[in-house]
Structure formats: C-alpha cells, structure tokens
Amino acid sequence: MEAKILALLGENARMSIAEMAARIGADADQVRAEIADLEKRGVIRGYKAILNEDVLAEEKKVRALIEVKVTPRRDGGFDQAARRIARYPEVKDLFLVSGSYDLLLTVEGESLQDVASFVSAKLSTIEGVLSTSTGFMLKKYKESGRIMQNDEEYERLKVCP
C-alpha cells in the first residue's frame, strides 16, 4: 500500500484521495491515514510543481550546477561541509556523488552576478571546500521525468476493433 501510494504521488502529487483509493482498491480514509504517516515519518518531505520556466514571460531566475571538491574530515567525512552548504537558501539541491568531484549542487539566483558572488563569497570560503566549478543552465529539457517540450498533438482513433 505504501509503495503504491508513493508511486501514484510520484506520478502526480495532486492526485485526489478518491482517485488514489480507487486505483489502489483501498478506502479513502486508509489512504489519507497512510499519507499522514508518510509525512510524519519524513518519507514525504514536501510537494512541489515541476515548472517549465521558459514559458514564463517575466524575468527568469538563473540556475547553475556547481561541482564542489571537499576535503573530508576525519570525524565527519563530507557531512559537515555538506550540512553547512545545504543551509543556504540559494542551494536548491545537494548531492554527494562519486567521481572526480564530491558534491553536486543546484543553485538559484536573480542574476549571473548573484550566483557568482554566492560562489566566491559564501561557498568557496566554507571550511573544507577545495575548489568549485560552476555551469550555468542554459535550457531545461527534462526534469523529474517530465519532458519540457510538447510533442505535436497526435490524435488516436476514438473507436477501433
């Protein structure tokens, strides 16, 4: 039941309780209780919309992917530096990864200058941070499993054998 609810929410976090209940074959109260429990246990941390900012008319925010090399600490590994970095509201996502660098961040700012100054004034000065490499995002093609570009509409037959 838990796995099914998470799969449905992953598909569409705004799915109605009634639809989830019908699709799982449970009753609405059970589904509601299960979701409350998932939230309480911190499995579900929040719900947010997947946006295609390119369609927005107003000024867009600047986003960057930043690779960070960190010296691990004897007692805390990468966690201490990572926790510090994570506290900045500019940092939207943060992962520890394998490969030629250690942490991968997405950072959002009002302008290129804004992001650049965050990197030089805040990120680089954190204890343990050895180097950073910033790549500004130019265009988003896909996020969270959703492709941003709409395909041409394609109509199937309404009735066929």
Added chain:
Amino acid sequence: MMKNMNDSKCARKSLVADHIKDLPKSGIRAFFDLVNTMDDVISLGVGEPDFTTPWTIRETGIFSLEKGHTSYTSNLGTPALRRAVCDYVRENYNVSYDFASECLITIGVSEALDIAIRALVNPGDEVLYTEPCYVSYPAEIRMAHGVPVVIETHVDDAFALDPEKLRARLTPRSRVLLLNFPCNPTGAVMPRENLEKIAAMAIEHDLVVITDEIYSELLYEGEHVSIASLPGMRERTLFLHGFSKAFAMTGWRIGYACGPHEIIDAMMKIHQYSIMCAPTMAQEAAVDALRNGRQEMIRMRDSYHERRDLMVNGLNRIGLKCLMPKGAFYAFPSIRSTGLNSTEFAEKLLKAERVAVVPGTAFGPCGEGFVRCCYAASSQDIIAAIDRMGRFVQSLKNA
C-alpha cells in the same frame, strides 16, 4: 454495330464480386462514424494500447532509417527477427520452431490470419470459431470461400470455449478451428483442461488449429497455455502472434506465424505474391522490442492490471454486472439490467453522457446484452466514465 449506351447500362452486372457485396461492414465502423461527429467524448471504444511505443523501440526504427535500411527483406522476414521470434516463442510458450522454415513475419496478425485461412481452406470447408470474437474472423473465412461455423461462448463459462459445444458443431467438412484467448472482446482465457480436451478433439477429427495469441502477454491471473505446446498439437497448430498489443506497436504492423513447414510454406506463397515482405524498419524495431522491451512491456501490463480492477469494480458498483477478465484490456459487462439492447445502450450512453463503448453485437450476435469497455484509457478517464455511466444507468431506472 455499336451498342446503345442505355442498353449496356441495363445489362451491366454488379461491379463487385457477390461474396464481397454480401459481406457486412464491421459493426464498429458505423459506431466510429457516429462517435466522430461528437466532441468531448471519453472513449472506451478503442482496441489498442494507450501507450506510445517504448522509446528504445522507436529509436531503433529511426536508426534503421538513418542507416538507410530501406529495401525489401526476405519474403519470410529478416533472419534476425525470425530468430528472435522463435527464441521468444520457445521461452514463453514452450514450443520450438525452426526460424528458417517454420516462421513467417507478416503485416500484423491480421495478414497472418488472412493468408492462413486462404492457405488452409478449400471452398466449402468449415472453419469453427468462437463468438463474441474479433470483428474480422467471420469475414476472413467468407473471403476465403470457407464456411464460418460459430460456437457461442457464454458468460456462465466465463466466455471460455466449452469443448462439448465444439463437439456438437463438428461435421465431416470441419477443417479449421480458430481460437483467440485471451479474447477480444471478452478478455476470457482458456483453462488448461479445456484446451487439453479441445486438443484431443482436434487430433481425433484431424482439424488444424489456428491460435491467435496476440493478447497472451497481457494476462493478469494464472498461466497462459498455448495449445501449440500440448502433446501432438505442434504439427497441426498455427501459432499467430505479434507486437501490437504487448509492445504498444499497433501502427508498426508486425505480426508473425509459426507452424509446421508445410503450412508456413503455403502461406509464404500468398504472402510473397500479395505483400512481398513486412516493412523493413518495423522489423528491425521489432527485434529491439524482443531484446530490450521486456521491462517496459511489464510496466504497461501492470498498468493495465491496475486499470482493469478500477474499471471492473466500477462497473459492478454502478450495477452493470461484469466478470473480472483475466487477460487482454477489455471489460465486457452485461447491460441487460437496463432493459436496452447493446446498440441502444451504446448510442444512448454516447448521446446522454458522451462515453463511447462498443455494442457487444459488433463481435457477433451472441454479444447481445453486453458492451465492450476498453480499459486502455487513463485512470482519470475511467473514473469519469464510470461516474457518467452510473448517472446514465440511474437515469434509466428513474425514467
């Protein structure tokens, strides 16, 4: 002497051959035309997956074009596809065929069935098949100058073929038995014990069995048994299958036939003269479906499974009694409780609530009292359609 034009007009025969003139158009066609005049219809009337072909398969089709593989293939189909098909059939249906002489790639199962019947039936031979059935079966038999012999299946038998009903229809002219399980439109499957009895009868009466197993991957309960795998049946069975349903490849038009060399060779003659070969890029994409499409196929099957429960439970809740079908993607509820016949029900439902279902009679007269609801529609559409149908059924009671 020149003939008077009016005279020649009077004397003119029909432009169309008698057996085609007498052939009825598919019952689905008329309904399709009606649905197409309306907007905002929730359609449960389709007979195909609502998924787009998995990307890996599409990409392989594109790559085939990119490489310039645009010529004919061998009449039988590419050796790579025939090998992959024979491996797949052996692993999943427990029957082995030689890719070089016992496998033919066709334009969907539709072509395979057409050329199979043409290859097997002498004029006047009887072809037994079950109804309700896919719309083309009786027409295919008539077009090949065979005699269609219907064996009705009933809701009480969960629409499976009762071997005793088959026995009752056997005559000295019986030549071919055509099976389709899981079944379009009923979603019925055949229990192994029924198949064993039918196999024994086929051997006793020297019938050839054509088994259209296009929905066999879309099975939600129990095991799928191919009659071709039963003892003594391989040499008298033609196994038909394709990529349309399980791999969501209806528009690619790739099917296949596996069977004894003698039959495949005869079908190949018809195929070679009328079709030449199946499309090259589609054959190459089909190889990828078998190699890399399994995971996506299972994901789609699980999704149909979930939607089956949603549809069938919903139909029963609103008072349209419906068996839980074990395979395919069709629910076949009874609408007898409404007092309407199938066509009236479908037309009134369409006009009143804009939900399209297909009258059961499109699949044979014994489909009267039922409609086909395809659950290869989005969950939201299914939920909305059930709501609307519930309102419609209620309005009939209040009237």
